[in-house]
Amino acid sequence: MTKSAIVLGAGIIGVSTAIHLQRRGYQVVLADRKEPGNETSFGNAGLIQREGVFPYAFPQELGMVLRYALNNSADVHYHMRALPKQLGFLARYWWHSNKSRHAAIAKAYAPLIENSISEHRDLIEAAGADGLIERKGWLKIYRTNEKRDADLADAVAWHRDYDVRYEELDAQQLAAAEPHLRGEFAGALRWTEPWSVRDPQALVAAYSRYFESLGGRFMRADANSFGRAGNGWKIMTADGPVEADAAVLALGPWAMVATRRLGYRFPLGVKRGYHMHYASDGNAVLNNWLLDSERGYLLAPMNRGIRLTTGAEFATLDAPKTPVQLERAEAVARATFPLRERLDQEPWMGARPCTPDMLPIIGRAPQHDGLWFAFGHAHHGLTLGPATGRLIAEMMSAEPTYIDPSAYSPNRFMRR
Structure with missing residues (x-):
């Protein structure tokens, strides 16, 4: 039957x-x-993240926690009214994000991540969707040597333990890869294996x-x-x-x-996120999916335009939009890349389902x-x-x- x-x-x-x-x-x-x-x-960074063996953890460094507590950053925002309902989830999320527990979680998580590209390849070929895919990895750019060196040390460990592949770019190589970037950067890290999707x-x-x-x-x-x-x-x-x-x-x-x-x-939490598309000024071209690692936003060259995506907003699922992160990120992004007018009538918002x-x-x-x-x-x-x-x-x-x-x-x- x-x-x-x-x-x-x-x-x-x-x-x-x-x-x-x-x-x-x-x-x-x-x-x-x-x-x-x-x-x-509908609204995400459009990345198939083969490198993502360590899921995004709750910060353990006191300085970073205090910075987020001020609620004025581009990468994290929270609704004060939502906190009482979310404290239990956040406490468990913080507990699981301890370095040793996070490492154990990565070992359990890695088998899914390691098969992400091959399983997408199967469906992309069957669906005839190859025209939506880029296969050149993505970039994390760095404004400081300290952040660059810390992430490079992680990349070395991930390559050793999970065969995650990467390459390091100095400031000159980054400028060659992205000639229209503005500002001073210490370099970049390219994750070479992930695929990108031009319209998720x-x-x-x-x-x-x-x-x-x-x-x-x-x-x-x-x-x-x-x-x-x-x-x-x-x-x-x-x-x-x-x-x-x-x-x-x-x-x-x-x-x-x-x-x-x-x-x-189930102790399911919600991280909301926003995106907006932009035209680029003149002949400016963004060649790569690019994460500004110290500012917490991502720029992606989508079919519709350059997509700016934000980090995490902790709020109830049905709360009205509060795209303050997008406003903060846009101000920084405009100083980093020559964005022109917005292409969407209003910011898109979506919600990610998260376990502690x-x-x-x-x-x-x-x-x-x-x-x-x-x-x-x-x-x-x-x-x-x-x-x-x-x-x-x-x-x-x-x-x-x-x-x-x-x-x-x-x-x-x-x-x-």
């Missing part, structure tokens, strides 16, 4: 999962309130079209209508009710709401048969979409998994 599944959430995680299930003989309905790739997957939403849409070419169906639906149907699961779509044997919740930051309705209490131990939640729902979870990828959702999709499809199909999934199990958050 043909197995059936509902994948709830049409971001990069959900679309990738739907593809891998459809390939394995499932009849899949991919459900979302918006078209594929139009929530969190277009990539998700291309993957979705490939999914439909395999016989899968995308339907508009409201996650609030999701629930049990006998021994299976159901959801109300714009075309009527749909029932299936199994279901995958890949709802990103909204997974916290959906899982609470089912009786789970920085590992995603991938696996069988502990309290419900036929229900699976795939969320909590924080800053690396785009990077890990296809790798996660393959892993959970293998688990659901009772196949040998290509990596050990135990570190990502939802059970680690269940009360004992």
